[in-house]
Every structure is written in C-alpha cells, then in structure tokens.
Amino acid sequence: MRRLKTLVAGAVAVALLSGCGAGAAGPTPSEPAAGTAATAPSGPPSGETLIVYTNSNGEGRGEWLTQKAAEAGFKIEIVGAGGADATNKLIAEKNNPIADVAFGLNNMYFEQVKAAGAIEPFTPSWSGEVDAAKGDKGATKAYWPLVQQAILLGYNSDKFSKDQAPKDWTDLWTQDRFKSRYERVTGLGTATAQLVFASILTRYKDDAGDLGISDEGWKQIEGYFKNGTPAVAKTDLFARIASGDTDMGQMPSSIIAEREKSFKVNVESVMPSVGVPLAIEQVALVKGTDKKDEALKFIDWFGSADIQGAWAQQFNSMPVNKAAVAKAKPEVVDFFNTLKQQDIDWSFVQANMGSWVEKIELEYMS
C-alpha cells in the first residue's frame, strides 16, 4: 500500500515538474512512456516460457492451447483459477508479477485489474479485426476482446411454450406462475451471477439511490431472492430441471447444447426487450513482465483470426474477431446474430459491483 502511494506520489511529482497539465491522462502513471501502447516486435517467437493466467482452461481448453502454441513455437505454462481468484492473484502479485499474460477474464474483472495497475496498455496486431467497443473502453487500452458469451435466462421448453415463458427476468417474481419455479443463486461469487445482477440493476440507475440504484431496483432484487428456489451445491441447474425441482434459471450460452444432451432436457432462452448481457473474455499483458516481447507475440498469435477460429470450432464459442467468425459453428453464429446485446455501462458496474454484492449478500439473500 505504502509502496503504491510512493509510486503515485512520485509520478504526480514528475508530472507537475515537467509542467504537463493534461488532466485527462487517467490513472496510469507509473510507466515512463505513458500513453504509448506496446506492440510486438517482428520476428519469430524466442521460445521462452510464458506464464499464462486464465479462468478459461477447463474442458480441455488449457491443453489444447498449450499444444497449439507449442506448434507455433511458443512455450506456455497455463495457471488456471476462477475469475475472482485470477483477478485477486493478478492484483496481489503486482509488485513482483509472476504471470506474463492473462486471458479469459471479462471486462468487469479486467477493469479491476487495470484500476490496480497490474496490466499494461498494448495494441495487438489484430486490433482492427475486433469491435473496440467490446474491449477496454478507456482512452488507453489494456485489454482486448477474444470470445463472447451470452448470459441467459433459460427455461424448460417441454413445460413452457414460447408464449407462456417469461419475457424477462423481472417476470419471474412479478408473475405468480413463475414464483418458486426458478432457481436463484445462493452466492454471488461467480461471474455469471454478477452479470445477471448487473443486467437487472443497471436498468434502475439512479444517482440519488443507494449505491447508484433506485429503491425500485432494490425491490427487484428482494423479489428475486424471496420467490426463487435456492440453488443446491454441486447439483447442476440442468439436473434440477431434469428432475422437475425447478424449471428455469441463469446459464451461459456456451453450456446449453452439451447439457441438454447429458440431462435429456430441452431448454430455450428468454430474449428480453432490453437485450441480454454479454460476458466478453479478454486478453491482457501483465505489467512488469520481463518477457514482454514474447508475451506480445503470443497475444498477436492467440488473438489472430486463425487461432480464434480454430478455438471457436473446437469449443463452440463465438469469437469477437470478425475474421474468425467464418470458422465458428454456424448455429452459434446464427444464435448471436439474432441476439440483442444489452447496453451496459461497465465502468458504472465495475465501480459498484463490490458494494452491490456486499449489500445483496448482507440484506437480500436468505
């Protein structure tokens, strides 16, 4: 803490002495050449071992990436951790970083890491192929988008027809026929749960309200917890749908097809008129790595249309890289084409999510 303060104070002093009064520079003071984003030098990979932190290594992703990278001449070592754990780890290690690259975390998590000063601005070679609005919205860009995922409200379509199904999250607790028929979370530790609450709460933004949310908004949260059936530890939502315990609940788009098959259920998703929240997995360069050039080369390779396309093909995901979309599975692409993205103010969400989670855990969960 004290070190950080000294750093900040030092940087401020330097800025003042040099007579530079530009106020909009933002809080990224410690790099000497602030403002210039790093880019990879040309040339082949050196083969130094890169340490890569990710929350997206499950179901064979980590192994697949390690192998593909090795074929391209990169030696990587994947360290897997949940989204929150990976975020905390990156922040905790900022004084003496161990990782060189981090990927898989969504905007919300990387925004925290960026605010703590643990990642560094850079520009990948594929920056022109992605929609910049899906990545870092700040003036200096410290993370870039790779894969997108929709966070959906899914329901058992054998029990509810499209007309009978809820039209939005808020129907679940305002209409009696859905009460006690949907699964509600018992903890807010996961990214999926946090995104669902971001999607609901940001609709009720009110500067005068508690934590930036109107009373009406908090009433929705109260309704959500009062009327849902609590999730059961280590029992998948799909298993509970299959056994008839519940009929609907939150789910990320990528898991639906596989679990429908495993649990022999049919699930459709709700498309609210405001749209659905997207979780967009990003990639970032860890500040202070001593293998910066190699790390940048790796990011250039990993985010390229070729590799992102192969990844999408392999893991049913939806790439952000426009040139990679052609290689993704057509049904996935179709689904995302019909989908309306909810417009969410991520900097507002990032600034408040911690307090929202705290308030919900303390006051509304039961």
Add this chain to the structure above:
Amino acid sequence: MSSGGGSNGAGTRSMLRSPAVLIIGIVLTWFIAAFLVWPNANVLIQTFFPNGSFSGRAAEKLFSSQRAMKSLGNSFLLAVALSITVNVVGIFIVLVTQYFKIRGSRILFLGYATTFIYGGIVLAAGYKFIYGDKGIVTGFLLSLFPGMDPGWFSGFFAVLAVMTFATTTNHMLFVANALKGVDYQTIEAARNMGASTWTVLRRIVLPMLKPTLFAVTVLSFLTGLGALSAPQVLGGREFQTITPMILTFSNSPTSRDLAALLAVILGVATILMLAVMTRLEKGGTYFSVSKVSSGLQKQQIRNPVANAAVHVVAYLLFAVYTLPVVLIVVFSFADGAAIQTGQLSPGSLTLDNYVRVLTQPSGLRPFVISIVYSALAAVIAVGGLLFVARLLQKYRNWVTTAFEYLLHIPWILPSALLALGLILSYDHPSPLVGGAVLTGTTVILLIAFVTVKIPFTLRMLKASFASVNSSLEEAATIMGAKTLYVFRRILLPIVLPAAAAITALNFNSMLDDYDTAIFLAHPLFQPLGLVIKANTDGAEGVDGVSNTFVYTVLLMVITGVTMYLVYGRAGKKPARRAKTGAGGKQGLTPVLAEAARTDPALVP
C-alpha cells in the same frame, strides 16, 4: 515471574539456562515473527486501515445484517452442539472398538475409520444419496409411512448429524491412543473393590483421557465454526452458516474487511475456547502413578441388556458410517447426470470417469507434486513442533503461554487471507528472510502449508506429552542423562505413535488444498488442488461432478496407503521399544489398516 510449580512447571530463568532451549527459542521467535505475526498483521492492517485510518464500516454493516447475524449464530450453535455430539459418538466408538469386548470389533473399527479418508462436499453428497429426498433410506421410510416429508433430512439436525459422524476421526486416533495408556491395574483394583463397569469408566478411564478429550473438543468446536459444505448441501434455507459468506467476501477486495472481521470473531471464539480448555486441563495428573503399570485388557459388559444394546448401537453406527463411502465409490463409476439426479442404473457404471481423469496430459505430475509438498510440510510441522510442544508443556510461564497463543494465529484467519498476507509481506526483499523475495518461488507454498498446520499439530502433541509419566524423565535425569538424550530415548518413543498419526493427518489434509495453493503455488509446480478445481468446478461441464467423485476415491486410496505405511511402522516399532525400554503401554492400534483423513482447518 516464575509461575506454575511442582514437577511440571518451571520458571523463565531456569528455562533459559539450557542452551537447547535458547536455540529453539530464537528460531521459534524468528519463525513466529516472520511467518505468523508479520504477514497477518500486514493483511489485517490493510483491510482495517485502508487509508491509514481505522474504518468501523465492517462492524456497522455486519451487525445490521440479519442474514450475517443469523448465519453467525448458526455457526456458533453448530460449534457448541458439535463439541458435545462428537464427544458422545467419538467416545462411544472408541470404547466399543478398544475398551469393551464387542463381537467383530475389528470390522467395526474399519467402518468407523472411513471418516479418516474422506470429507468435505463429497461426504455431504454421500449422506444425501442415502437420506436426501430421493435417498435410499428415505424411499424405504416413505413406503412405511407414506405421509412423511421426503425432505426430512435437512436443516440443523441433518447438518449436525452428518458433521458428527464425519468428524470423529480425532477421537479414533488420539483418544484411542490415550486409552492405551490407562493403567489396567487401577481398573482391576477398582473392580475388586466392587466398582461397576460404569463407575470404572466414569471415575478412572475418562479422567485419564481428559487432556486428549480437551484437545479434540477444541477441534470439534473449530470444525463446527468453520462448517462449509454440510450446511451448503443439507442446511436448506433455515440453516446456513457464516463460512460461505466469509469466502465470498474475502474474494472481493472491497468487502475484505467484512471477511477479516468475521474471521477474527470466529478466531477469538476459538482462542477463548482454547483458554477454557487449558484452564480445565491445568493441575491434573494424566498418567499412571502405579509403579508397575500394565496394559489394558478389554472389558466384558456384565449387564446382558446393556451388552445387547451396545452391540445394536455399535452396528447401527457401523452402517451409518460405511453406507456413504460405498455409495460414493459406486457413483464414481456413474456419469455426471446420474450422480446429480441420484438415479443409478446398473448398466451405466463404466470406467470412463477414471480413464478421463487419469489420461489427462498433466497425468500423475500434480499427484506427485502434492505428495511431495504435503509430506515435506507434514514432517517439518511435526518435527519442528515436537520439541516446542514439549517445552510448552514442561515450562509453564508467561513466555511460553505467549508463544503458545501466538502459534495459534493460523486458526484465526481463513487460508486465503493467510496467503494474501504472505504475498503482501514477501513480494519484495525483506530483511526478515535475509533479503529474499519469496513470491514466485517454490518455498512460499511450503511455508504456508507448514504454518497452517501448526495449531493442530501443537494441540495434539501437547496433549500427548501431557500423558507421559514425568517420573520416567526424572529417573533418567537423576542417572545423568542429558536433556536431548532424555528427549530422544524416553519421551520421543512414547509420543511417536501420536506424532505419526498427526503427521499422517496433516499430510492427508493438504493433498487437495486449493485455498492456499491458488495464491502461492509456483506456476511450474502446480499441486493437485488446482487441477481438481479446474476439473470439478460447476461451470466446467457435466463431467465436473463425476470428476469430483473420482478424485475423492483416488485421494481415499492415497490416504489409505499412507496411513497404512505410517501406522504399520509406527505401530510396531514403539510397541517393541516400549516393552524393553520405557515400560509404557503405547502400542498403537495394530489393526489399523484403514487410513486417516480429516480436515481440522477452518473449512472442513
């Protein structure tokens, strides 16, 4: 400043006269300062004084939250209830297997020993397969009483029952061991004077077990306070505990002060409990005073009704203990959907789960890394604390009391915060460790593993030293034996069985650690816990749940083998030595073929 007296106590001054004590004192002071006080002080200061000034925000938020207060109350309720129920069940199964003549006591022992090898979420799931709303026993009961509630097994009662049966491990190991030290001649004398089975038990046997019972009671209390998976699986809406909230908050930088405050509240309660138990323990004599003591012989229960009743209860308990394990092993061969819906068809059992887990590219490497780390940490913790525990038990003054309480610091904070403290303190060169940077090295995880195991190790070692007859030591000293010689040749053989048990338990409990490793593991040497997490997380697909079961069974095998190796040897050698040497009766459960696995840390 010398306090304490008699043959057991000695003042600070006499303590400092021994060079061995001085050296140990210096090393211990450094270790405590560098790895217990400094990192945790750092993390606490950072959470409670975020901007250099104290923030009372956390207390205000917590005390105005109904849910937090209710969960906290539940945790305390569970802790108190568990301290009683575990003792009742634990003492019963120890007596049934070691003290009374019961038919088939070896089989019973193996059944009760199943808690050694598994725990956590899978154990709770195992009980749910049997007593849950779709469980086997529930189905049977429903056919008898069609009107009953299929969800009967939930809430406080279910959590207490499961946790009681799951945490008798310490009784089976340490209370059973202490029971072997009871002098049979005293029992015989009492019986000749007409004492009943019950009187002998109450007036002679149980009092001798007190130090160990106090120690395991503290552990049960702690287990109850830190309850996590059983309430999550079986607590339902009505009975949720505080640990899940602590874990959520310690993962969120903006709420970490709440997590720390909650953890400190639980920690202070544990220390209070410890103080009460230490007080109760003081002043008693917990070893045989007869000149020629003899080994315990099993007692026949003379009242036939009582005898039959004890047999029935013993075998009922046996069924309760073993059914979940059997089902877990069976379900580990089923697919994830079958596990989660609880529907099993005989044809669906395959080896697929095992093939998938064992043929991962990472292969056996994480197993080896975890075994090496756990073994090193277990041996260092026990080896290092053997002498310390002896000193703390022998010299009772304000210095040793202070040291003892400081050594319990790891019980106060959850392991995630302990890990953060180590990172905060040693991510830059620090004079405390000779100017080295510890983050990113392989040593830092080992340090964390050792520190986390200190309180448990110390408690159990101290309890076992307390039951050593001090006249043995005095006799040796009078004959001119040096301190180290006495320690090595007389004390060590007597406490070795307990030390071996502690080492094995420590080893087992660290094999699948995640909370510490996630922050401290070297990227090139990732232990098993991280791999398990990656393969079992809810978000990782249907296979996740079946992988959890496979890893549980694999860990059962490892811990089973370890315990067999450790116990097989430790059980034989000291028994032999004890006969020729110290004249004690510490031959430990020679039939212990099953293994030990428990989690006395904050999160079971």
